[in-house]
Amino acid sequence: MSARGEGDGDIAVIGLGRFGRHLAGALTRLGHQVLAVDRDGDQVQRWAATLDQVVQADATEETALRQLGIADFRRVVVAIGTSVDASVLTVLALAEVGVPQIWARATSEKHAKILASVGAHHVVFPEAxxxxxxxxxxxxxxxxxxxxxxxxxxxxxxxxxxxxxxxxxxxxxxxxxxxxxxxxxxxxxxxxxxxxxxxxxxxxxxxxxxxxxxxxxxxxxx
Known part of the structure; x- marks a missing residue:
């Protein structure tokens, strides 16, 4: 499946936990086309009627990102919070496909340093x-x-x-x-x-x- 995001207003949000789904909803209300990605099928089904595009995929895999057309998005947000490994591998995969702006959620200073070292351009601490x-x-x-x-x-x-x-x-x-x-x-x-x-x-x-x-x-x- 391809969900190309060549428009400057298109943004992909990876991870549909509490932060990710609220972020995706806020971006949609601001007039952006949002592609939401989560590897949990239940989460995808739950939010499919609320968000523009919701797809199930393992974002830690570079091949899956390319199939989704993520390389065409200028901005991608890694909102994964439950797994440090998954968030780091996702940022690394996004860097490999050449996404110009990678935003990532961190849960600690150490996590933030790792995210920056593997390719995140902007790191945020929403809880803090x-x-x-x-x-x-x-x-x-x-x-x-x-x-x-x-x-x-x-x-x-x-x-x-x-x-x-x-x-x-x-x-x-x-x-x-x-x-x-x-x-x-x-x-x-x-x-x-x-x-x-x-x-x-x-x-x-x-x-x-x-x-x-x-x-x-x-x-x-x-």
């Missing part, structure tokens, strides 16, 4: 990244939080009570708190880019960026 994000949300007033580096984050926070009714020009948040307000969403309205004349209304939600500690302190203002 989700855990960090949820931890920040639990212990703060932030509504959402994304960490981009060891000391930089963007967060969605309600307007701190002491700042209600005041324009950004007057507040000098960068100097006082080390954060920059990127956007604001008044209650019942859409997000809009913030400027120096933006007034922080009660009930508004802000998008702020800055150092992690600074963002946390800003969100905690009372």
């Amino acid at each position: 990244e989700t855990g960090e994000r949820v931890a920040h949300l639990i212990v703060s007033r932030m509504l959402d939080f994304i960490e981009f580096d060891e000391d930089f984050a963007i967060a969605k926070v309600p307007v701190p009570p002491p700042l209600v009714g005041r324009p950004l020009r007057e507040l000098a948040l960068d100097e006082r708190y080390g954060v920059v307000v990127v956007g604001a969403k008044p209650a019942g309205e859409r997000f809009r880019y913030a400027d120096q004349d933006t007034v922080l209304d009660a009930g508004s939600v802000l998008i702020v960026e800055g150092g992690i500690a600074q963002v946390q302190r800003f969100a905690a203002l009372r």
